[in-house]
Amino acid sequence: FRDWLRQHADDRQLYADAKLRATSGVNTAQDYNKNKQSVVLDIYRKIFVSWLGEAGQRRKQ
Helix, strand or coil, X not given: CHHHHHHCHHHHHHHHHHHHHHCCCCCCHHHHHHHHXXXXXXXXXXXXXXXXXXXXXXXXX
16 A cells, blocks of 8 residues: 555545545544545555456456
8 A cells, every 4th residue: 555655646645635634523543544444445446456457367467
């Protein structure tokens, strides 16, 4: 995840924005994580698709 964000400025900014929005009106770390969960899952989806491809099979290097 960290390495992906280092290489993908758009997703890095998306994640940074999500982190800022996630702090609004929360009292626990659990709520904070819940608030940014959809963005995190979307970025992970991009990572897995880039690694496995759309069909879910490991791409040849």
